[in-house]
Amino acid sequence: MVEHRPYCGIAEAVENVKVAPKIWRLTLYTPEIATAAKPGQFVNIRASSQHDPLLRRPFSLNRIDRAKGTISVLYRVVGRGTELISLFRLGEKVDLIGPLGKGFATSHPRQNSLFVAGGMGIAPFFPLAEILLADKATITCLYGVRCADDLAEVSHLETIGVKVVTASEDGCGHYHGQVTDLLAATLRQEDFSLGFACGPHAMLSATKDLCLAAKLPLQVSLESIMACGLGLCLGCTCPKSNGEDYWHICTDGPVLWAEEVDFAWKR
Amino acid sequence: MVEHRPYCGIAEAVENVKVAPKIWRLTLYTPEIATAAKPGQFVNIRASSQHDPLLRRPFSLNRIDRAKGTISVLYRVVGRGTELISLFRLGEKVDLIGPLGKGFATSHPRQNSLFVAGGMGIAPFFPLAEILLADKATITCLYGVRCADDLAEVSHLETIGVKVVTASEDGCGHYHGQVTDLLAATLRQEDFSLGFACGPHAMLSATKDLCLAAKLPLQVSLESIMACGLGLCLGCTCPKSNGEDYWHICTDGPVLWAEEVDFAWKR
């Protein structure tokens, strides 16, 4: 069960802009969610008022602006739901539920934090950085993309004081190669107190192995197809590392400690 | 089978405006259709790019502007399809097929033509009037509505030279009562050479009876739920007056001679 009664209703779109060739940021006026939300939580948005596509689409909170009463999501257009969302216009009445899930745990020693992001996995890190930085932590963000078109957020994160190191296989980033190679190199050079990772399954799996080897506690933000996002359907599972049963990503996660998750699982 | 290979593709919305509280006019740039279209024909528009609502929505041609390469439809928001269409914005890529069906037959004696419109039945009459007037006919249009909010087109028709007499039960029109009562009164006072009617089933049925009694040849534009609009499904039937088989409204109509139609049929 979610910790807090989530808001379920309408929020007005105050901005919906393309920030990279396939990446958009949607900002919604929804004081209820902005007030309650924590970094790492998500919102579940209906892409259509009709029955197709039927299910809501989950997105991490990419901005939480309590003062303005707004939240944002940073999303990549990958299919018909995100395509429809990219058509939302100013003033659009957006049907959403949130905040949902458990966010990042920020009460552990975190003076020197490490973010590892793969592709759209960058989305939840800005609000997390805001909180950690307010607490005088230093943050290094390793950010892997396939190509320059996939880059987003870099200047925003740098502006608030995050050290961003980009990795890409096409050579567009600081580091030429996979973000997990960059991670291995970084862990050899520097000690961190807490790690946070978000990105594709394989990347998270490799990140877990590297961080555990380096004795770095790691939280991972996971994804799954979701039918409800509320713990009703039990459909959004990932196996626990106990080898016995399952986490439900929408309520137990999306953020879990890496050591609790069995990444050997496939969809 | 339709007479002419219809266009099936995309047309750009150049205007979509509310002309009365629930009535909108959508104008589309589609030279292929504008060139081929005749008054009384219709276009079949997809309201959504997704599978729900699944079927296209048929609308009569309300303007045909060959010079500009545009056509318009005048539509009332009655359900989810028309609701979605009312959200189409400038530049929207609208998926449509047209022109479809057989239009009004205008090669009969028509010097003094009579239009009888009920509610949205007014939609196809403007382009018909343009053709008849170009041919020096005089036109009287009896136009019944439930209330003032339902009125559209009056000034447009008057501007091009149609004499419009409105009827309404709430007293907002010239005539206080049903348009068919107005029709009965009008037929007693004046002779017409050709009648055209479009509107609800009951109105068309009564109009047929009155015109036949007055020996006025009458064409009616009919409606039906349509799955294809092309003659593929055989779903859009209305009984022939021969009592034996059916017209298919999308291909045999939507305009038929009133005497060919059995109005005793119910949906």
Place this chain on the structure above:
Amino acid sequence: MEKINPLATSLAGLSLSSPLVTASGTCGYARELSQFFDLGMLGAIVVKGITLAPRTGNPGTRLIETPAGLINSIGLENPGVEKFISGEMPFLRQQHAPVIVNISGNTEEEYAALAARLDKVAGVSALEVNISCPNVKTGGMAFGACTIAASRVTTLVRQHSQLPLIVKLSPNVTDIAAIARAVEDAGADAISLINTLLGMAIDIETRRPILRGTFGGLSGPAIKPVALRMVYQVFRAVKIPVIGMGGISTWQDAAEFILAGATAVGIGTASMVNPLAIPTIHQGLQAYATRQGVRNIAELRGMAHQ
């Protein structure tokens, strides 16, 4: 003077404050939905399917979105009957709605054992015997696919429980009316239908079925026309009340099921998409009853047959 409730109804001896019930497996054990609305407006809470032993459910992908539908392959994940009684019943007993426990067995004996175990549990108002789950290897749907098996399970559960007995039918059959008559004859007090339609999807890149178990259960608006037809058929075939479900997402849908003959209606997939679906439907049905000029919605039951 108390305001009369136009939605109050009764079913198999239970009084329901409305015809709306949760569809099993789409609202867990009601805790989550209780955050969104007062469960008191529910005619009954039908909980997620319970088995004798705990089940972790199916591995791999469990959900596939389809046009206006959802395929699920949860595999009856549940804590088992003992933990259900100790862990969930205390909360459920506090809600102002009867609790109907949905039970599933791999064998006839398991159904019997579940029925016996739940019989005297405080707060359990009725059993819904699921002979229609497409997502478990043994048992499940097999019991719902033939009149003899359906009837045997019903008889057995009847022998082991005093509780009102609702049998939940599978739609994946040629003659739903025959199955309904068989379970009525075997002692069922009510019938619920439909469970999900058997469906599948294939990943065209890996070329493999998306679900490890190949098939899953199709629910949601897509199946409504089939569900409504079966409720209509079963209403004609039996005398016991019917709980209708399958794709209901608006009050208009619920009204259609009542006109087809349903005494109560289950809301499943719609609550997952919109946790406020039930209160919205509740309000709509109330207004509909008034507009139709009936004092109680039950007056509209089965009217489509006249």
Place this chain on the structure above:
Amino acid sequence: MEKINPLATSLAGLSLSSPLVTASGTCGYARELSQFFDLGMLGAIVVKGITLAPRTGNPGTRLIETPAGLINSIGLENPGVEKFISGEMPFLRQQHAPVIVNISGNTEEEYAALAARLDKVAGVSALEVNISCPNVKTGGMAFGACTIAASRVTTLVRQHSQLPLIVKLSPNVTDIAAIARAVEDAGADAISLINTLLGMAIDIETRRPILRGTFGGLSGPAIKPVALRMVYQVFRAVKIPVIGMGGISTWQDAAEFILAGATAVGIGTASMVNPLAIPTIHQGLQAYATRQGVRNIAELRGMAHQ
């Protein structure tokens, strides 16, 4: 050198230029679709169901839109076999695609008479025996609902015709594989499935079923998961080829059916919504075959079973 066609396939002795066929009753006699694309890209033209005598079809509303679906109750409107042969075959013979005639009877004798009459008609390449129409009072679906009736009709038609025989199955059954095996044993050369799911809708204002015949046939994207599952099941059960259909509207859908085991796929409701659906799917399938690295789409057939 001729360009090889990666979509060419063969079925029951016919060579098809692609696996795409029209689904009976959704393209009339192909005249209308011929305005939109070259019918030569069709593997076959399957025409609207033909009966012995002309039929005017059902009175009242014939179409109901549902979420991602369509309920129809056309009632086999058709000119009868004689007028079909004289009025439609001349046009059909000129098209560059085999013509498959879908036949429906009220009685076994009618099926036999239709088969005999069409046997020597020039340009008729195969018969599709519709034992699954939900929209006629007698005959129709009744033949498709039990193995014995299905098998008898098949045997009889086999006796009266030399043409390749395709039997079209109803999905409204418990065990589609058993019916498929029965018609295979009775001499069918191929099976097509699925026909429509039996569904209904009620007008909540008049409180009456919308269709005069109460039930109609549900087609369209809504039913795709069920259709795909049945094609998958039947492919495992029989050796004769399968024509898969039900809700196919994109090349991805068509690819799923081929991976499930379909030799050809029928496009129905999708063509009605978009008369260019077939050419669009044709193009998509061609590109898919290339991307999958196969020389012919047939290499992908049934791959989901491996």
